[in-house]
Amino acid sequence: MTTAPLRPQLTRGGDRMIAGVCAGLARHLGWPVQMIRAGMVVAAFAGGAGVAFYAWLWIMVPTADESARRNARPPASPIAPAVSAPVQSPDAQGNTAIAGEPWRFRLAGMPYGKEILLGVGLLLAAGILVARLLGLDVPLGTLIPVAAILGGAAIAWMQLDETRRTGIMDKAKANQAGGWARLAAGLALVVAGVLVMVSGSGSWQQTWLALLASVAVLGGVALVLLPWGLKFWRDLETEREGRVRATERAEIAAHLHDSVLQTLALIQRRAGNEQDVIRLARAQERELRGWLYRNAERDEGQLSDALQAAAAEVEDALGQPVDVVSVGDSAMTGRLEALVMAAREAMLNAARHGGGPVSVYLEATGGAAEIFVKDRGPGFDPAAIPADRLGVRESIIGRMRRHGGTAVIVSNPDGTEVRLSLPLAPDTAAPAPPSTTTPPEPARPTPAGTTTKDTP
Amino acid sequence: MTSQPDSPVPAGAPVPATRVVIVDDHAIFRSGLKADLDAGIAVVGEAATVEEAVRVIGEALPDVVLLDVHLPGGTGGGGRDVLAGCAALLGTTRFLALSVSDAAEDVVSVIRAGARGYVTKSISGAEISNAVRRVAGGDAVFSPRLAGFVLDAFGTSPADIADDELDRLSARELEVMRLIARGYSYKEVAKELFISIKTVETHVSAVLRKLQLSSRHELTRWAAERRLL
Numbered sequence: 078m079t080t081a082p083l084r085p086q087l088t089r090g091g092d093r094m095i096a097g098v099c100a101g102l103a104r105h106l107g108w109p110v111q112m113i114r115a116g117m118v119v120a121a122f123a124g125g126a127g128v129a130f131y132a133w134l135w136i137m138v139p140t141a142d143e144s145a146r147r148n149a150r151p152p153a154s155p156i157a158p159a160v161s162a163p164v165q166s167p168d169a170q171g172n173t174a175i176a177g178e179p180w181r182f183r184l185a186g187m188p189y190g191k192e193i194l195l196g197v198g199l200l201l202a203a204g205i206l207v208a209r210l211l212g213l214d215v216p217l218g219t220l221i222p223v224a225a226i227l228g229g230a231a232i233a234w235m236q237l238d239e240t241r242r243t244g245i246m247d248k249a250k251a252n253q254a255g256g257w258a259r260l261a262a263g264l265a266l267v268v269a270g271v272l273v274m275v276s277g278s279g280s281w282q283q284t285w286l287a288l289l290a291s292v293a294v295l296g297g298v299a300l301v302l303l304p305w306g307l308k309f310w311r312d313l314e315t316e317r318e319g320r321v322r323a324t325e326r327a328e329i330a331a332h333l334h335d336s337v338l339q340t341l342a343l344i345q346r347r348a349g350n351e352q353d354v355i356r357l358a359r360a361q362e363r364e365l366r367g368w369l370y371r372n373a374e375r376d377e378g379q380l381s382d383a384l385q386a387a388a389a390e391v392e393d394a395l396g397q398p399v400d401v402v403s404v405g406d407s408a409m410t411g412r413l414e415a416l417v418m419a420a421r422e423a424m425l426n427a428a429r430h431g432g433g434p435v436s437v438y439l440e441a442t443g444g445a446a447e448i449f450v451k452d453r454g455p456g457f458d459p460a461a462i463p464a465d466r467l468g469v470r471e472s473i474i475g476r477m478r479r480h481g482g483t484a485v486i487v488s489n490p491d492g493t494e495v496r497l498s499l500p501l502a503p504d505t506a507a508p509a510p511p512s513t514t515t516p517p518e519p520a521r522p523t524p525a526g527t528t529t530k531d532t533p
Numbered sequence: 534m535t536s537q538p539d540s541p542v543p544a545g546a547p548v549p550a551t552r553v554v555i556v557d558d559h560a561i562f563r564s565g566l567k568a569d570l571d572a573g574i575a576v577v578g579e580a581a582t583v584e585e586a587v588r589v590i591g592e593a594l595p596d597v598v599l600l601d602v603h604l605p606g607g608t609g610g611g612g613r614d615v616l617a618g619c620a621a622l623l624g625t626t627r628f629l630a631l632s633v634s635d636a637a638e639d640v641v642s643v644i645r646a647g648a649r650g651y652v653t654k655s656i657s658g659a660e661i662s663n664a665v666r667r668v669a670g671g672d673a674v675f676s677p678r679l680a681g682f683v684l685d686a687f688g689t690s691p692a693d694i695a696d697d698e699l700d701r702l703s704a705r706e707l708e709v710m711r712l713i714a715r716g717y718s719y720k721e722v723a724k725e726l727f728i729s730i731k732t733v734e735t736h737v738s739a740v741l742r743k744l745q746l747s748s749r750h751e752l753t754r755w756a757a758e759r760r761l762l
Binding site for chain 1: 684711
């Protein structure tokens with residue numbers, strides 16, 4: 078059976094009658110299911126050996142999907158194992174390696190397995206000796222239930238860390254809760270069974286003693302298992318941490334490959350076209366920045382995100398850098414959508430006519446969201462825009478007015494600035510002062526625009 | 534380390550050439566920056582690591598250090614380690630932080646360590662030359678993004694009289710910061726607010742001082758949220 082590699086793994090499931098043990102065994106050994114089942118039944122009549130064997134396999138052999146989950150744990154990336162290896166403790170590593178093999182090898186690889194068994198045995202012996210010394214007659218009728226309790230507890234524990242292990246790995250809390258419930262139920266059953274058995278055959282005093290003994294033994298088991306359990310838990314933690322780091326690393330590698338390396342390849346192929354190279358580099362820089370400096374706790378889809386996206390679009394379309402600085406933020410609403418659209422139009426104009434970098438500033442604090450779009454182009458006269466040019470008149474000024482906001486365009490030979498403002502609360506939106514929404518007065522002479530539009 | 538004493542002084546700038554040390558671990562960037570700086574600025578030293586930077590700055594005693602935020606060596610703090618290593622020189626040598634990063638923690642931590650300004654590496658040669666001269670003159674250099682961080686950190690409502698002077702920006706300082714964040718140059722800010730450029734510089738320096746010294750609760754919370762300090 079040690080030459081397992083060619084054989085399918087021993088797992089339960091398939092066409093199950095009770096727990097799929099026979100089916101699993103048949104698959105593993107390559108024998109017909111009927112033969113295994115018949116063998117089991119025959120063995121069951123031989124002093125119940127078949128039943129015990131069946132029960133044992135039921136407990137110790139994982140189901141097909143449990144096993145699949147365990148085997149799926151190693152990260153898929155080829156670089157990940159190299160990263161996670163130094164973080165894992167040897168014990169944890171040993172466990173990972175062994176987890177996929179049949180249960181008996183796993184049991185052997187369990188940390189301190191032998192020591193635990195030895196400790197439990199010694200504790201039992203010590204208990205018996207102490208009882209003898211105290212002059213108590215320890216009947217076999219008490220010892221057997223105690224052994225039963227021990228066995229039950231051990232089984233429950235082993236079952237528990239199976240479920241806990243996979244539970245932790247998959248972050249499925251339900252498995253953990255299930256494990257605890259199973260433990261409690263197992264213990265309750267064992268203790269109750271023993272009590273009934275003992276009280277049925279003996280006096281109340283004996284029952285009391287049996288209860289005491291079982292509680293003492295359970296305490297002893299807990300004492301012995303606690304340090305081991307803690308160590309096991311810590312190993313799991315380090316293993317998990319290593320895995321998280323490895324996953325992170327793999328994610329970074331994948332991201333760099335998909336984005337930066339691809340862009341670098343593109344840039345090499347287009348080295349002759351300066352405009353394309355700048356555009357590619359700029360888009361890649363923006364993407365990388367967004368990825369590096371994103372704040373995981375921050376809500377997505379905020380006003381600043383929408384503005385950034387609009388700026389990126391303009392940048393890609395026209396090849397002019399658009400720098401967005403934002404202070405404060407707000408959840409997106411339909412009205413803010415209009416604000417962003419107006420800002421986008423302003424950015425498009427600035428990039429198209431400004432002929433240089435565009436500065437965008439968003440301030441969404443207090444009761445209003447304000448966006449300023451500034452370029453350093455030659456400027457223009459907003460009043461002199463032809464009536465058929467809807468860009469400024471409709472997409473910026475008209476749109477802002479319809480949504481209860483204001484748009485002011487200030488232009489002089491040093492550049493143009495579009496100032497958009499929109500109250501954040503919808504109820505204050507209705508009465509928009511019409512004076513500020515009118516297209517601004519003559520623009521060439523600067524004084525008209527130099528009034529700051531600070532909200533009171 | 535090339536020493537160029539008194540390189541040709543440009544017309545209109547009667548001051549001697551500003552002596553600059555460039556600290557950056559990328560040789561390509563150092564040489565590119567050297568070529569970009571105008572004639573009024575003499576590069577008197579270069580360094581690529583924290584230790585080298587502290588040594589070169591101590592020997593050359595430049596007017597301005599152009600300091601990359603991310604540097605190998607030291608205790609891993611990059612530009613902050615250089616500032617800590619040159620603490621004794623902070624009165625005479627001024628530091629202008631230069632970085633590709635525009636993450637809040639990089640910007641604010643290097644300013645709080647003593648840098649007089651922060652510009653991104655995509656800045657043009659003329660702009661960086663101006664920034665160097667401004668820093669050499671004792672003023673602060675704020676990029677729109679740094680102004681945005683300041684507004685974010687200090688809040689956008691002006692100071693009450695009861696507030697600690699360091700903890701909030703005055704109404705005028707807020708106006709200046711807002712305009713800088715909107716992409717205005719100091720000259721444009723001055724024109725917009727009908728004040729002199731000197732006054733704008735004074736306001737900006739005051740904001741820089743507050744950013745460096747303020748221990749206000751909200752600033753620390755703000756920084757903690759962005760994992761600074």
